[in-house]
Amino acid sequence: MASWKRFERYVAGQLGTTRIPVLGREGADVAVGGLWIDCKKRQQVPRGWKSALKAAELFGYRMVCVGDVLAMKLDYMLTRPETAPIHVKVPISPLPIQWLEHIGESCPEDHIPMVAMVESGHLYRECIALVHLNDYHRWLHDTHEPEPTGTTHSAAAE
Numbered sequence: 001m002a003s004w005k006r007f008e009r010y011v012a013g014q015l016g017t018t019r020i021p022v023l024g025r026e027g028a029d030v031a032v033g034g035l036w037i038d039c040k041k042r043q044q045v046p047r048g049w050k051s052a053l054k055a056a057e058l059f060g061y062r063m064v065c066v067g068d069v070l071a072m073k074l075d076y077m078l079t080r081p082e083t084a085p086i087h088v089k090v091p092i093s094p095l096p097i098q099w100l101e102h103i104g105e106s107c108p109e110d111h112i113p114m115v116a117m118v119e120s121g122h123l124y125r126e127c128i129a130l131v132h133l134n135d136y137h138r139w140l141h142d143t144h145e146p147e148p149t150g151t152t153h154s155a156a157a158e
Contacts (some may be wrong), residue, residue: 003120007041010124011116014078027106034142036111038103040096045119048092049128061086069097070136074116074129080140085133096130112139 008019008029017032019039030037053071056064063072063085070085096115104113112135118127131139 004039004041007116007118007124007127008039011037011039011074011127014074028103028111030116031111034111034139035114036103036107037114037116038099040099040115040117041120042117043120045117045128046093046095048090049096049117049130050119052088052090052092053128055090056086056088059086064088065133066090066092067097068133069100069130070133071128071130073125074127075125077129077131082140100130100132112136112142 005019012019012030012032015030015032015035017030019029020027020031028036029039048066049071052064052066053073056062061083062076062081063070063083065071065085065087066089072085096117099115099117100113103115107113112131114135115130116127117130118124
């Protein structure tokens, strides 16, 4: 099985659902609980995102906001924390923001577009979730909850 497919299954499993098969479609890899998620597994997480999150953690923050995009570890996001992020101005790759905009184009109005990205060779639980700050606040106060499908997935690494 392709490693990107394993990553999609991991993200889906964290939300109690299954991945959406490709079958020539455009749109989310995972959709549940009001989230519309595009999963990205790359040789390297695009420049700046990992270091911005690590720097925030040094100051006791678990979320970082770059412009209007919020980044945090996926497992932390799923706890729906209402803590404030640290806002930083750092040079970052715009590619993940482009991914977020692209998934937003196919996102239904009642869902929140999100990107989950992980670097090859890293544990999937280290994946970074990206979402627009306003969308995150909307999701926090939404009543959608992931609907368990009975499918469980183990936290797999490469």
